[in-house]
Amino acid sequence: MGLGMELDWAIHVRPYPGAPRGGDAGIVIPAPDGALAVLIDAAGHGLAAYVVAQKARETVFAHPDAEPDQLLLELDARLKGGTGAAISVGRLRGRELSFAGVGNVQASVSLRPLLVRVGIVGVRMRQPKIVRAALEENAWFVMHTDGVSPPDALPGGAANSVVSALVDKFGAMTDDAAALALRWRRSA
Ligand SMILES: [Mn+2]
Numbered sequence: 001m002g003l004g005m006e007l008d009w010a011i012h013v014r015p016y017p018g019a020p021r022g023g024d025a026g027i028v029i030p031a032p033d034g035a036l037a038v039l040i041d042a043a044g045h046g047l048a049a050y051v052v053a054q055k056a057r058e059t060v061f062a063h064p065d066a067e068p069d070q071l072l073l074e075l076d077a078r079l080k081g082g083t084g085a086a087i088s089v090g091r092l093r094g095r096e097l098s099f100a101g102v103g104n105v106q107a108s109v110s111l112r113p114l115l116v117r118v119g120i121v122g123v124r125m126r127q128p129k130i131v132r133a134a135l136e137e138n139a140w141f142v143m144h145t146d147g148v149s150p151p152d153a154l155p156g157g158a159a160n161s162v163v164s165a166l167v168d169k170f171g172a173m174t175d176d177a178a179a180l181a182l183r184w185r186r187s188a
Contacts, residue, residue, distance in 0.1 A: 005137065007035055007092075009182035010159035012167045014147075016045040022176035023049025023085070024145045025057055029064045034092030036064060038071070039105045039180045041145040043083040043120065049176070052082050056121075067091055068100035069128040072121060076102075079122025087121045088143050092182070097135045100128040106150060107143040109133045113150075140183050142166070147177030159183065 007030060015022030023042030028035050038060050042052035059078045063071055068089035075087055086103025101107055101116030102125050108114060114133060119125045135141055140154055140162065148170045155165035163179040171177035 005184050006187040008159045008185045010163045011180045012163035013178040014167050016176050019046050021050040023053045024176035024178035025053040026180040027060050037090040039143040040087050042085040045176050072128040076121050076125045084120035084123035095134050097133045100130050104146045110139045137184050142181045144179040147172045147175035
C-alpha cells in the first residue's frame with residue numbers, strides 16, 4: 001500500500017476445551033500488495049472437524065492468488081462429501097478489501113459487519129457474493145468464528161493482542177473459538 005506501511009496481522013485459535021484439535025483454522029498469506037486471509041469453522045469439533053479444516057487449509061495454500069468467490073468455489077468442490085464448513089475469505093490489495101463468506105464466520109471492518117451468505121461450504125452453497133470495503137491505515141479487518149461473540153468494541157494493541165483478547169473475553173467454552181485480525185500500520 002505504499003512506502004512506510006506494513007501489514008499487522010495475527011490469528012488465535014482455541015480448540016473446544018479438552019479437545020487437542022478442532023475445526024477452527026485461520027490462514028494469512030501475505031502478498032506484495034496485501035494478503036489473502038481465510039477463517040474456517042468446520043462443522044462440529046474434535047478430530048473429524050480438524051480433518052475437514054486441514055483439507056480446506058490445503059486448498060487455500062494451493063490457490064494463494066485466488067479471489068474470494070473463486071476460492072470459495074474451489075473449497076466447496078474440495079469439501080464435497082463431508083460435513084462441510086463455514087468459511088470467510090478476504091483479499092486485500094492496497095486499501096481495497098474484497099470479501100466473501102459462506103456460513104457463520106463473521107467479518108467486519110472497523111466493527112461494521114461484512115455480509116456473509118447463508119450456507120455450508122461443501123454441503124450447500126450458492127454462488128458467493130463479493131463485497132468490497134476500504135481498509136484505511138489502522139482500521140481493523142476482523143473475522144471470528146461463532147465460538148466468539150461479536151464484540152461491541154475492539155481490544156487495543158497490535159494484532160496479536162487483539163485476537164487473543166477477542167478469544168479470551170468473547171470466546172465460548174462450548175465450541176472451538178478463533179479470531180483473525182489484520183490492518184495496515186505505519187512501519188517504525
Ligand atoms: Mn463453531
